[in-house]
Amino acid sequence: MSVETAAAEAMTPIMAFALVGALGVGSQWLAWRLRLPAIVLMLAAGLIVGPATGIFDPSRDIGPLMSPMISVAVAIILFEGGMTLNKRSLSDAATGVRRLVFIGAPLGWLTSAIALHYAAGLDWETSAVFGGIMIVTGPTVIAPLLRTARLQKRPANLLQWEAILNDPIGALAAVLAFEFVVVRHSAAEADGATLGFILGLGFAIVFGLACGFGIAVAFRRAYVPEYMKVPVLFTVLLGCFAVSETLLHESGLLAVTLMGVVVANAKLQSYEELRRFKEHATILLVSGVFILLAANLDFDTLARLDWTALLFILSVILIARPLTVMTSLAFSGVPIKERVLVALTGPRGVVLVAVAGLFGERLQSMGLEDGALVGPLAFALVAATVVLHGFTLGPLARALGLSGSGAAGVIIVGGSRWTTALGEAVDRAGVPVLVADPNHVNLRLARTAGLPTFMGDILSEAAEDRLEWVGYQTVVAATDNDAYNTLVATDLGPEFGRNQTYQVQREKSEIANYTLPTTLGGMQFGPEKTRRALDDMIEEGWTFRVTKLSEEFTFEDWRNRRPDAHVIAYVPAGEGPVFVRKDEQVKATAGVQIISMLPPGTLEGEASKKRPHLPDDLPDRAGAGERKGETPKDKGNQPAKS
Template identity: 65%
Template sequence: MATEQLADGAMAPVVAFALVGALGVGSQWLAWRLRMPAIVLMLLAGILIGPVTGIFDPSRDIGPLVGPMISIAVAIILFEGGLTLNFHKLQDAVVGVKRLVFVGAPLGWLTSAAALHYGAGLTWQSAAVFGGIMIVTGPTVIAPLLRTAKLQKRPAALLQWEAIINDPIGALAAVLAYEVVVVLNTATSVSEAVMTMLIGISVATVLGAAGGFGLAYAFKRGFVPEYMKVPVVFASLLLVFGLSDFVLHESGLLAVTIMGIVIANANLPSYVEMLRFKEHATILLVSGVFILLAANLDFAVLGQLNWRAVLFIALVVFVARPLTVYVSLLGSKLPWREQTLVAFTGPRGVVLVAVAGLFGERLLALGLPDANLISPLAFVLVAVTVVLHGFTLAPFARFLGLASTESPGVILIGGSPWTTAFGEALKKAEVPVLMADPNYGNLRAARTAGLDTFSGDILSEAAEQRLELVSYETLVAATSNDAYNTLVATDLAPEFGRDNVFQVMRAKSDNARHQLPRTLGGAPFGPEETHEGMNRLIREGWSFRVSRLSEEHGFDEWREMHPEAHIFARIGPKGGIKLVRKDEDVKPAPDVRIIALRPPGDDKDSQPPAD
């Protein structure tokens, strides 16, 4: 049998699964290395192995499992979307974000459905379902675009929070619209249609809420051990999805979305761990679903798209999106430049393609012939908006005067004489710096020096809401409490990347009884001095200085002139900063600067000082 499969060009299901996983995760990794949206590479990979070369055909190589796999994956993706919708954070969001959610979401649903109906020529039934999905502006795409475009804080926050909050709302709108279409096409009378829909939505709501509240109650009461919480969440998710789907087909998507929203607002102590699990699971599932959908794309169906598809894209980008934003932000006192930037920035991402592909197949099975256009329209919309905004967002922001002129910054945790001196050196080098400390008094010297400060715990919810962490790429945990430094570095490492999180040397790190695993804490940097040792050097007259290197006056020459100096950081020609580990060489290059702690009396430079 295996020989017959190979003869027909099919591959074993295990090999197919491995191929999908390797291409999905590999595309995400390569996109990270190339600093470009992962969706572009996943689209190319899926099309190349699918309709172009015929190496992989999901229907042929995986068979009847493709549909259930995509359904479960989309359910988990929607659960993840609900898990990000915390109403407390929404209440503390800026007025613009609230308007983009409460006014923009329903208005965007209406304008998107109109663009699909009048532009692409879809029936109102298909347009209503697809239009709900189009509310989602792509949180997985917005984040890398914001990192590369370097917008000012307020427009960046508007785009980021709109994408995060509207993610589950768009999915919810699509599910509700789909339920209406299902009932209208399967019921024999209007009364039966209404009753079936009400029963299905009620059951989905009850099951989703019961699942969420039940898990919250069990976790808070300690009925589930810590190591089993994530598996229990996953199993409960599948159970709620299956039960609700049994009552009314596809109502499980509504149930799991509600379940995620309930858990997000339950104030669970294990919420962070679940959030990170769902992030990892979502990356794998989104990658897999997108590769499957791209590989299953039929060029014959794609060829059915005509000039109306171009009209649809134009209506979405230049009419529906701007109209939605301008109406939502009317009277919000936001500058017109910021409104314009947000109005013409609406990239769609993988979630839209995944959910649209699923609903397209379901609507087609219900007897709506135009539903076969939903998947190719979704692919075209995503490809055009990602490429368009990926190449134009940064120059458009510069044209409007909304591009941040600041380089990636540094967060210093802990107010002390040495961190204040280091912060002043960073500021002189034009590197944005923020100093945070739970003790207001510890920041007095930093405020006097004109540094940006945050009085509070960097791990608190207030810090998450008030601080734009996306503006900073490096974090230094440098309080007098070694345990707190380790906690901060470990907790924020996934946010900043482990290579960008550093920690002052622990006081008892040489003692085998106090050594921690390498997975905990931040990387060492600078001299082998503890927090108290660094303050002692400052009291003895050591000072931070900024020096500029060049091809003629390189690191070797600088080291000869300053043999006792301790190097802390290297600043590249474009302002990017990298903290330097002990004994690490700094490569000479034009306009490279180094920040070093020099002993008293060491103030000579062969070149004019950078500061």
Template identity: 60%
Template sequence: MSVAAEAGALGPAGAFALVGALGVGAQWLAWRLHMPAIVLMLVAGVLVGPVAGLFDPAHVFGDLMGPMIQLAVAVILFEGGLSLDFAKLGDARAGVRRLIYLGGPLGWLFSALALHYVAGLGWAGALVFGGLMIVTGPTVIAPLLRQARLPRRPAALLQWEAIVGDPLGALAAVLAFEVVLVAATATSPLAAVGDFAMGIAVAALLGAAAGWALSRGFQAGRVPEYMKVPVLFAVLLVVFAVSDAVLHESGLLAVTVMGVWIANAGLPSYDELRRFKEHATVLLVSGVFILMAASLDLGRLAALDWHAWAFVAVVILVVRPLTATLALAGSAVPWRERLLIALTAPRGIVLVAVAALFGARLDALGIDDGTLLGPLAFVLVAVTVVLHGFALKPLARALGLGGGMPGVLVIGASRWGVAMAEALASLELPVLVADPNHRRLRRARSAGLPVFMGDILSEAAEHSVELVAFGTAVAATDNDAYNTLVATDLGPEFGRDNVYQTAREQEDKARHALPSTLGGRSFGGSETAEVLEQRMIDGWTIGVTRLTEEFGYSDWRDKRPDAMLLGWIGPGGRLRFVPADAEVKSAPGTRLIAMLPPEGPAAPPAEEGARLPG
């Protein structure tokens, strides 16, 4: 049986199941192995596609392959636009404008020169592909930013550049193609320019109008809560299709404008909409990457000579650094952030999908370079995804811009909260103590701990607290309702397994029990914030103990029979708060964090860490 027959025997239903399993499985495996998910998705797609011949997307899906990818990219860009709240841009606003207004044209120019003089393409292919090279791939940069934990400004610069640049890059390629088409077919240049301008205007107006209408409808209660996401999806598809019918690829601009409008409309249900869209985007990104990798033609890749690899090296080492450096020259962006941005430009789905489309169109016009656009795009995407996937976090760490151990956010500046923050700080974990009461923060300031005065859920906190630097949150105020609210709100941001709160009063009684969807995880048994605070007043301390081969958990427990274990940090550096009866992973190198009674015997200095009084 031929490869095509085997691939076709899979069937559309089996193909969808395979794509879903590979995409989500690759993302889960990447999470377990602490690797870039996109790298594993590319590998999985290549293995089941051109290597093993188990799956040929073009054969299985036929003519639906192109529209499927286009619609998926449209949803991804809309979700990206939905995350672009102008109020949250802050001090990155000027840098974003420079990267778009200056960096876009400069990137187009430098990329076209590299394509012509290094890759050996003619000017027609170089201009079309060069315009497309403006894109930096929001589907790639978003997971990389989550992994690297960059500060707000460089993360915002990279994210906004990617999301805004994707539709603009596609439109730049459309403009260049119109120029090539005019030259090849001797049609009227004025008519081509008019069609292009009309397409952009229709896309922008259509996207803004749809965003305005949806926002007004949601705010006025004309759409029930359970219908908001379906209505959003339906309008998104209509806007994309109508705009794309006016000018091909302008639908990407329309859905991006629509997402940005909704993001800045101040909708009460905005968070729910955005989170659902994020979940849909994870599935779509996984699926599209698997489809694109499985569609790879190894024969065309093998036909690429050293010019292609030299072109990729020039793009990474010359074109991108030069473009970003000139665009940000004279701005208020610090040099470390400029360097990080200059060395970070992963490409993604839009580049491969649109390059393949225009490559086929150029080939139909009799321009031989058209067949090279798709393979060149895939090589560039593969190299930049692997390079930045593994290098962004170490680069950020080397520049002092994050990428280190995720910190702990302690909400509540009680004696216990401050003592816990001191213990964690002694382990060289980043900590931040937040409390709206200035007086209660005095103890934390005296201990030299970073503090935030205000409500951690406020807009001020969004602008001034780098939440991305923290991986764990502990709500430990004396207000159970507020702790539950904080833990519930921060759950999607941190992951519900990483959000904790002190035990609530009478939470074991049915009348006071809350559903599992509310609040965070409890730790240390049933000790409430009031009880923990009283223990600190009575002279209890928080101690840190490092386990060794000679001094294990059972030895520690024998010496500290009355100690209350709060959590531990494993040899890999991961912090876990635990219930009182939790099974401790007592591997050598584990550091135990516990409350110690005042009458507890002292452990040997070589085994016991600092005891931190309240």
């Protein structure tokens, strides 16, 4: 019995669904652990269990449910894209971002279609549909690349916001082009077909907007209880898609995208919960769709990709993308180096593959043979661009002088003596730091110390718009208000990760009414002291110290010399700090820097003692002004002030 036959007998629809979920989510988790693009691992997983081994064949194991499943999943993905397009983000965007959207999107559509026609050899109709999808540069791919590359603020914002804003625009372009192709191939009479197309398209637009406004009104007027808002949103989304699809094929994608745009601009108080829903749903659906599309490929189709596919990929990367970006940003005031970086960076992501696979099947069913090449070409383009830009974005940015600090930054919420001293220590370790506080008086010490500051609520819309969040990976909530610290850590935890969100020790209350739940807030670190107690320690003479370990000077050596010191964090080479509570949590290898607090008089006591067995240049480093002769702060390593 062959492997394919055994798999066909053993694989039930339930097993198939479980396998898709395990492969999709497992690939994303493994990519996170290995710091690799998730899309590459999902591609490999789908190809291995699909055409390579025959263990899983979606058409065989899922059957007729596969096509509607992918259609609904893509509809939800496009709804998520629509929810990222809000007027505030667009109006506050820089001139370069607006040019990339309003000029770059249609120009990218045109150049991509030309590349598909002349390089890949596709007919103009297929090229027009596929070219619209190629506007999408993949926000789910750009974000991890930016976190790794650590670009300066402006080029990072150009790439990030272009990806977010062009995501729904590319989907709309593909839908409109596809509707035009449908009219040409399915209408017996052009006039009647054109009228039907216009009416169907008009209904999709009106119905999508109406569904969005209806959700906004119902949620704002409390017609729907809180616990039912996500289920109601999901049900209305499916209904909007189904009704529009019934009247005009594929118009449902346009309707749900517009519905998402309306919900994004409605300023609903429940928007955060809805945003969490769309993020979680999108991760699951993107994983599932990608595995299904990869597993459904066959080597006969992939074998049709010859040298023209390579020519197509090269023309997109080296001609279409640079031409689009350089033309869009001409005379925009964006420096030439930043234009070059953006022009040579255009990774495509999961949405491109999912939507391309769907439209490819539709085009093929209409008699356009080139539709069979859309899916394989999309896979080839995504794999090539993700791998290429994943390995070249950082070096290219450094070569152009557009790379930020090598380590991910830290946001310290709350200005005080202790947070200022902590910020100075983090800065001396070569890590960007930002001190935020809504009270300008509390930031006086941080400004005097030369630390970048943000005056305002870290949870405000102003902070979301003005701060370069991609440059930070850790948040330390250290105000004198336990409730606010807990709110900050709880709200930012999903964005930064619970293991990268910290807060100082809470005040212990004997009254149950004032005790905050332990399930809320961030992780504890350092000495078990409240913020006020930590400020008192600075007043008593405690100082921060940064020590770099080596093969000769290990963590055990440091602890023997500093038995009374409190370890606050350790900084691996080229990475951000990890805050800890105990010595056992420190991964002390050579090159790691230890940030610690020393008791009063430690440095003076060491200076007065003669230790011939110790080198003159101690591995510890104190801040400028702590002691005469200590290593000064490196001003050239300061990040730009807010």
